[in-house]
Amino acid sequence: MSDHLMNTYARLPVTFEKGDGATLHDTEGKSYLDAISGIAVCSLGHAHPGISDAICAQSQKLIHTSNLYQIGNQQKLADKLIEHSAMEKVFFCNSGAEANETALKIARKYAHQNNIDNPAVIVMQNSFHGRTLATLSATGNDKVHEGFAPLVEGFIRVPFDDIEAVKAHSDNKNIVAILVEPVQGEGGIHVPQTGYLKALREICDNNKWLLMLDEIQTGIGRTGQWFAFQHENILPDVLTLAKALGNGMPIGACLAQGKAADALVPGNHGTTFGGNPLACAAGLAVINTMEVHNHVPAVAKKGQALIESFQATLSNQAGIVDIRGKGYMIGIQLDRPCGELVGIALEAGLLINVTRGDTIRLLPTFVMSLEQTDFLVTKLSEIIQEFLNN
Ligand SMILES: Cc1ncc(COP(=O)(O)O)c(C=O)c1O
Incomplete structure (x- = not known):
């Protein structure tokens, strides 16, 4: 890694080489579901034709x-x-x-x-x-x-x-x-x-x-x-x-x-x-x-459904403070700092963000498939449950 970049970011140890839709591929050939979209930027996914x-x-x-x-x-x-x-x-x-x-x-x-x-x-x-x-x-x-x-x-x-x-x-x-x-x-x-x-x-x-x-x-x-x-x-x-x-x-x-x-x-x-x-x-x-592609009304529906899926899997979990959001702008707040979840999710092939120390922020692409949505809910819920129960 270069020493010549100003020290303004605490970067994760991964370099992405290419993307397609909601997926990013790193230089080692591993794939990730991107649930943060370059911080709400790549809403239409990566390498959109x-x-x-x-x-x-x-x-x-x-x-x-x-x-x-x-x-x-x-x-x-x-x-x-x-x-x-x-x-x-x-x-x-x-x-x-x-x-x-x-x-x-x-x-x-x-x-x-x-x-x-x-x-x-x-x-x-x-x-x-x-x-x-x-x-x-x-x-x-x-x-x-x-x-x-x-x-x-x-x-x-x-x-x-x-x-x-x-x-x-x-x-x-x-x-x-x-x-x-x-x-x-x-x-x-x-x-x-x-x-x-x-x-x-x-x-x-x-x-x-x-x-x-x-x-x-x-x-x-x-x-x-x-x-x-x-x-x-x-x-x-x-x-x-x-x-x-x-x-x-x-x-x-x-x-x-x-x-x-x-x-x-x-x-x-x-x-x-x-x-x-x-x-x-x-x-x-x-x-x-x-x-x-009528993405905007679709995001209203898909976002609400995604929030409800997380509520269904996580609301009874001790340590969850709130699951909230609007459209594809979703926050899952925990009762403790949870910055380490970003690295754990990365290992599991999932890109998420934690903001304000205790809130998992999801800003998925609008082109995430149903299968990818299921993976996001299942994998992230599992990661959160394991984190909170240990
Ligand atoms: C609400 C809001 N305003 C302003 C900014 C700053 O935008 P930029 O990083 O493009 O300067 C951001 C970036 O995260 C933002 O979320």
């Missing part, structure tokens, strides 16, 4: 020109995202953190346009928004902040899924926006009560705040709707996407509508690579594939 063909064909025509010129694929992908989200405008970038940076810059511009000189954004405890200085400052996790002071100012933190805690700040004239994940992902798969987003929308309307939804993990079908806000029939002012939008090709997007849509003007924001012809070709192929 439709996505690979689109990337291949586009790379042979044109990869990059810069945003100094019109980019046809960017316009087409923006049209598709608007069609599915009912937002109005799109800015393309390369990652989730950049999409959230764009959202935060929109909030600041909106504030200054309204003569608010010292603007603040309400953010949640236990949230995750990225690793740039502004997005790590917005993130509600002390470990992420550690060693990076001084943090970016202008964030007010409240508990997640607590409407009264937000309302308590209604008199603060510096607040301009709320930034929230519709389902907390890194924070341990926390699904708020039904009506939470609707209530936040109402508070934002009453106070002229922007409702900014971080759908970097929940977006593009993951929860069984194209976007998680559609479960509550509301529209945010700002919506951020990345992860599954390119099925592995790096691409992010910040969408806006209404008063947020025109906050940024030429010279305010930009990125060299953002929305290049290649990344947008991948994004177009992803959306097209999801449309043609």
Whole structure:
């Protein structure tokens, strides 16, 4: 293994060489069921022929020109995202953190346009928004902040899924926006009560705040709707996407509508690579594939069935705190730290993740077969039972 990589990740001792669908193959020839999808990225599985063909064909025509010129694929992908989200405008970038940076810059511009000189954004405890200085400052996790002071100012933190805690700040004239994940992902798969987003929308309307939804993990079908806000029939002012939008090709997007849509003007924001012809070709192929195969409604049903299967096999097991989720975003919380389960599952040919120390996180591909689903439930339940009973 190379010593020349910065020590930013505690990597597992496995190197994958190729993939197909929900399966990954390592350099030793061993196969694994991928139940984490590169952290909610490869929703359509690995080496998807439709996505690979689109990337291949586009790379042979044109990869990059810069945003100094019109980019046809960017316009087409923006049209598709608007069609599915009912937002109005799109800015393309390369990652989730950049999409959230764009959202935060929109909030600041909106504030200054309204003569608010010292603007603040309400953010949640236990949230995750990225690793740039502004997005790590917005993130509600002390470990992420550690060693990076001084943090970016202008964030007010409240508990997640607590409407009264937000309302308590209604008199603060510096607040301009709320930034929230519709389902907390890194924070341990926390699904708020039904009506939470609707209530936040109402508070934002009453106070002229922007409702900014971080759908970097929940977006593009993951929860069984194209976007998680559609479960509550509301529209945010700002919506951020990345992860599954390119099925592995790096691409992010910040969408806006209404008063947020025109906050940024030429010279305010930009990125060299953002929305290049290649990344947008991948994004177009992803959306097209999801449309043609009706993946999004299928995920709603299959996700619910998967949660119920785990509840059936594990709810009576001592040491299980909760089995929860929405669509293919599932958390199994134990009463003790369980990070070692990742290595045990790897040995057994299963890729899972543990977040917040005690919660097994599953983000399966949308193309997992029935047989693979059975393997996931049986094998993982067995691993958890053995871990908890010993
Ligand atoms: C909700 C959420 N926001 C933002 C990010 C950051 O995205 P990226 O790693 O692409 O910068 C993540 C990544 O896990 C995320 O889950």
